[in-house]
Amino acid sequence: MALDIVKVDSVREAAATIAASGDAYFLAGGTILARVANTGGFPVRTMVLSDGLGLDAIAVDGDTIEIGAAATMTRIAAEPRLAFLRPVAESIGGPAIRNMATVGGNLFARYPYGDFAVALLALDAEVTIEDAEKTRTTGLDDFLASAPAGGIVRALRFKLPPDGAFRFTKVVRKHPHGASVLSIAAVLPETGGKVSNARVAYGAMSERPMRAKAVEGALEGRALDAQTLENALKVATDGCQPQTDPQATDWYRMTVLPVHLKRLLSGEGRF
Numbered sequence: 001m002a003l004d005i006v007k008v009d010s011v012r013e014a015a016a017t018i019a020a021s022g023d024a025y026f027l028a029g030g031t032i033l034a035r036v037a038n039t040g041g042f043p044v045r046t047m048v049l050s051d052g053l054g055l056d057a058i059a060v061d062g063d064t065i066e067i068g069a070a071a072t073m074t075r076i077a078a079e080p081r082l083a084f085l086r087p088v089a090e091s092i093g094g095p096a097i098r099n100m101a102t103v104g105g106n107l108f109a110r111y112p113y114g115d116f117a118v119a120l121l122a123l124d125a126e127v128t129i130e131d132a133e134k135t136r137t138t139g140l141d142d143f144l145a146s147a148p149a150g151g152i153v154r155a156l157r158f159k160l161p162p163d164g165a166f167r168f169t170k171v172v173r174k175h176p177h178g179a180s181v182l183s184i185a186a187v188l189p190e191t192g193g194k195v196s197n198a199r200v201a202y203g204a205m206s207e208r209p210m211r212a213k214a215v216e217g218a219l220e221g222r223a224l225d226a227q228t229l230e231n232a233l234k235v236a237t238d239g240c241q242p243q244t245d246p247q248a249t250d251w252y253r254m255t256v257l258p259v260h261l262k263r264l265l266s267g268e269g270r271f
């Protein structure tokens, strides 16, 4: 089947081109889309190039970070101001994949992928989307919950977490890289020895990256002591609906999640 590659001059033109066609897609790194086009997973007749649209900038304004949707995992891993995100970026594929895989594309990755989106969810990121007529900004939770469709993601914006407050773990069967059995990201700021505004997110524990709101509730306003951990672990799997795939069964994911959450909350391991 013939494939049209379209170069556009603006993000708006890209959005309009895609909106006007039933089988046109935005091509970022292509680590997913090129494979789909080759294997015929779904019909891809047109790819709209992201090249030259200026979507790969990383900007810092005080404690606010804005990452352009076309920034690659390699770029994130090399950015000193985002050192806390390096383990997340480096957990995604091997070097060849990371050189191409973008932050924006990660929001659209299918189960069990989306590890960077999990981190952004814990960071309470906002996403800016441009469609054929307007630009809008929404919380990443809402964006992911509405099964993202339509429009081009321009950028992700979040506040830098306090030093040491961000934690991430990814469980894989094949080291050093592999698709997630599950991943967990958390931002655990502490005020006066108590957790305040905790954000916890899971990957591969439901169809899309999800917030662990019951866990956040169990942590809020409490010291991270044994009793708090016990309370949090009791609700660790609330709302989870993992799938069975070559990495793990749904049962296994439900069973091991509390073990890894406990390690992450108690600061065991490397984050």
Ligand SMILES: Cc1cc2nc3c(=O)[nH]c(=O)nc-3n(C[C@H](O)[C@H](O)[C@H](O)COP(=O)(O)OP(=O)(O)OC[C@H]3O[C@@H](n4cnc5c(N)ncnc54)[C@H](O)[C@@H]3O)c2cc1C
Binding pocket: 025, 026, 027, 028, 029, 030, 031, 032, 033, 034, 069, 070, 091, 092, 093, 094, 097, 100, 101, 102, 103, 104, 105, 106, 107, 108, 109, 112, 113, 114, 115, 116, 151, 152, 153, 154, 178, 179, 180
């Ligand atoms: C071998 C291999 C290993 C992988 N390992 C991992 C892993 O460990 N963890 C993980 O999370 N992922 C993994 N992935 C999946 C993938 O590489 C990443 O999720 C990557 O971030 C996707 O980004 P991309 O730029 O390549 O997306 P693309 O393939 O370019 O696009 C994917 C989809 O998103 C849409 N899209 C992309 N950017 C935008 C945008 N800005 N606005 C609107 N729509 C957009 C495209 O139209 C397309 O539908 C792996 C893939 C491969 C092939």
